[in-house]
Amino acid sequence: MSTNQFGVVSIVGVGLIGASLGLALKGAGVVREVIGVGRSSANLDQAKKMGAIDRVADLAEAVQSSQWIVLCVPVAQMRAIFTQLEPHLGSNTLITDAGSTKSDVILAAKEVLGKKVCQFVPAHPIAGGAQHGAAAARADLFQGKQTIICQFQENSAADVALVEEFWKVLGSNTKRISAVQHDAIYAAVSHLPHILSYALMASVLNSEDAEQKLGHAGAGFRDFTRIAASSPEMWRDICIANKQAILKELDQYLSVTGRLREMIAKEDAAGLEKVFQKASQARQKWDAS
Structure with a gap:
């Protein structure tokens, strides 16, 4: 060199x-x-x-x-x-x-x-x-x-x-x-997670008891919202620049959370466990790769 x-x-x-x-x-x-x-x-x-x-x-x-x-x-x-x-x-x-x-x-x-x-x-x-x-x-x-x-x-x-x-x-x-493949992939594995992290922080902050919730939050909440401390200007621009791919991923995520909500409302324990089990196994396999 x-x-x-x-x-x-x-x-x-x-x-x-x-x-x-x-x-x-x-x-x-x-x-x-x-x-x-x-x-x-x-x-x-x-x-x-x-x-x-x-x-x-x-x-x-x-x-x-x-x-x-x-x-x-x-x-x-x-x-x-x-x-x-x-x-x-x-x-x-x-x-x-x-x-x-x-x-x-x-x-x-x-x-x-x-x-x-x-x-x-x-x-x-x-x-x-x-x-x-x-x-x-x-x-x-x-x-x-x-x-x-x-x-x-x-x-x-x-x-x-x-x-x-x-x-x-x-x-x-x-x-x-x-470039097309890049934008589709990172809408799912980078852009969406940042949006969700910001959204969770915003949801808690909008609560009447936000201070108490934050005061009792543990490692899970801290890990999930870590990336919400990222540059707001940068992520604002990314959301607009990759709008279509992000909206597709966000709609899919909302569909999944909608099904989870329905399972919780119906107390469908078996259904919840099946979804969680599949996600947990995939996460462990990916982490080990």
């Missing part, structure tokens, strides 16, 4: 993912410089103090100075970022991202970047945490985690391989799937 492997990398959005990315890149010794771009001067200062970035720049300067650009902003901001960076994007600069939805981001890139869209190779590291902001960053955040690569027709095989290597250097295991 050498500092010339990836040269100068600009990270746009230096929160948990972006700052962790900077720490991992610098820890691996594969960059000459990491530039931070963002809206919050306090967060950027924190990232610089931690050593996640070397300096702060505006987007135009960062794009002109970099061989790599990594977009770690909420997905609703991607189109505006593409619009701002396009005039400054040289032919030898690669772009990747860490967005939790892919079809909408690819569409925005194609509409804004035009012929330069081939330089954007979409990615989604399946890593994160309940806390957000640079202060929560960890250099090992991507170690052993999966990063999904959603290349599209305009990408060259060589550029896709380079982006795969970029994420592998951070400790990720990469896997290629289509």
Whole structure:
């Protein structure tokens, strides 16, 4: 590994993912410089103090100075970022991202970047945490985690391989799937769980005895609602961006809970146990895999 492997990398959005990315890149010794771009001067200062970035720049300067650009902003901001960076994007600069939805981001890139869209190779590291902001960053955040690569027709095989290597250097295991498949899968296993976690917190908070309920909550409630501490802005954008897939999963979940409600109302102990047994066995099998 050498500092010339990836040269100068600009990270746009230096929160948990972006700052962790900077720490991992610098820890691996594969960059000459990491530039931070963002809206919050306090967060950027924190990232610089931690050593996640070397300096702060505006987007135009960062794009002109970099061989790599990594977009770690909420997905609703991607189109505006593409619009701002396009005039400054040289032919030898690669772009990747860490967005939790892919079809909408690819569409925005194609509409804004035009012929330069081939330089954007979409990615989604399946890593994160309940806390957000640079202060929560960890250099090992991507170690052993999966990063999904959603290349599209305009990408060259060589550029896709380079982006795969970029994420592998951070400790990720990469896997290629289509953007449509990605959005359908993660609506079920990521987006829906976050919505349910937020919903449970909101339900308890809406109770007249919310304070007492929270005061008596144990490990189960704490585990289930841990991800409700995640960035509200990010998850708001994900819900809108992946609306159709999320609504399909939410409707299916409501159907299951509706059947469970009916079983409870009828005191159908055998029916409840059958559903719980099937779910419990599947969870244990998945956990052991």
